[in-house]
Amino acid sequence: MSTCPAPVRPLDASTAEELTIAAAKLLADHGSATSPELLAALPEASARLAETLGHALRPVDTADGLFVLRGLHLDDSEIGPTPAHWSTVGDSGALWDVVLLLVSALMGTPIAWDGQQDGRFVHNIVPSPGHENEQTGASSDVLLTPHTEDAFHPGRAHLLLLACMRNHDDIATTAASIRLTRLADEDVEELGRSVVPILPDDAYELARQFAGPPAPVPTLFDSGEGLTLRFDPAYTPREEADEAWRAAYGRLEDELARVSVAVSLRPGDVLVVDNDLVVHGRVPFQARYDGTDRWLKRASVRVEDRPTRPSAERGEHGYGQAALTAWAA
Template sequence: MPICPAPVRSLDAAAAAELTTVAAELLAEHGSATAPELLAVLPEACAALGEDVRSALRPVDTADGLFVLRGLGLDDAEIGPTPGHWSTVGGAGASWDVVLLLVSALMGTPIAWDGQQDGRFVHNIVPSPGYESEQTGASSSVLLTPHTEDAFHPGRAHLLLLCCMRNHDRIATTAASIRLAGLADEDIAQLKRPVVPILPDDAYEQAQQFTGRTAPVPALSGSGTGLTLRFDPAYTPIEDADGTWQEAYRRLEDELARVSVAVSLEPGDVLVVDNDVVVHGRVPFKARYDGTDRWLKRASVRVEGRPTRPAAEDDEHGYGQAALTAWAS
């Protein structure tokens, strides 16, 4: 088995078979992973899963805020070629959409965005022609800068799940925990100041709906080992901040780079990251567009009653909550 620099939580063969069988049955019954009727029966399906599955699919409880769920088998030939764009996926890998929905629903509440991938709860992350150098999941030739998922929005996920469908080239997902970074107290104090906003990224085809006041937000919250972060330098107007804040922000970037790990996911692996503690990205690679490129599926989860967000975010009006939809488990 490949060495993984992130903690691994293993599903045994029986638990993995149970999860994939239930997913296949739900898909066969409802015909589509996006069917409202399938979403409606997820709570009942989750409640019926065995204790071994439920225990393995508890939320993140590692010190550094991430783990790899391993043990789900995936047939490379069965899922078909890697699509050239998320919009052409159709039903390819649909049973894995349902697997990821089950995993998400056991960990919390799956959420979706009206303006991203047609409001689907499971996104397909594939390299796409014409997007090679953008700072989105469709890029390939540039480093995808480490970031908090949907950092611009107060309703962003608490947990981010990345399920590997294909990764023949062992392209690494990067992850860095603020809990492992060493920052001076002075820098922490600077970065707790709400100085500049974070803007929505280019993956939102309907970005015009995110209008209104772009409120400045702090990059760091909490204290000591309880630090959390809200971080997306590619969409942060850093140049608008004062020099002292900019210097502290650059040191934060350097520290996150220092503690970053590179996780080369295997087919069937699910990387789970605490979106309040860990930033993630991806190393550059050369896309072939021949049906064999890297392919991930992504889900976002909120966890009820999780006290990791600043109270001030409850009153943040920079972007409308109408952009966010949730299936309540």
């Protein structure tokens, strides 16, 4: 068995069980993982788990900007077939939605988007017929280009959580940290300028209806604790930029490719990615479309008062915070 190229934080059997039992109880009490009452009960429920889980769920603390939480037990025969599309998931694997929400609540505040996957706090990532070549999580045939999640939005997640339900073909998520790259000072300076915008991705039904052209944003930001980035080449109109910026952007892409790791998640794994340090993607694969496809669940988390972004972002215009629903902790 190959070793994991990301730091693994193991959960012992009793801690894993405690988390699963807490999730099952919440689900039994509220009937559905999308129940507003269940969301409202999360802070208290997660606080009760803090003593045992707090250490494993401490902030990302290495330059590679990610970790894998491993040790949760998932029985393939209990989660039902992989849905063909996020919209037909219903309550499939709902226990894992709640597990992911509890982990999210221990690390920060889960957020959702009105225009994405029906406003659900936990998204389902499955390959879907007709979407094979898109730059969204529903694709398969193409490389999902390394990106910052929701890069276009000033309210984007600080942490991205991916829970693995099924991955029979060991299809890897890719991850590359800006903190592992080597860039010339001139390139860092060039990419700190606001030159071009980042456009909303195809997964947002509503985003394209917002009025006005989006503002140019910096790609790199020196937080004082090190570099952070906001990067989504598939949605960046780089042809609008000058030659010097384009060349620096190309060197950043090359460096990210050089330091990129491929993490093949196993069922029950939860990958936690720092969305300010790390760009993630996915290798191409052949979808099965027979109910046994790769299946991930995804949550987005805000961690307030992080010094990882330029403060000007707060006033950034273009796409309103109306698209964002934060459940208030």
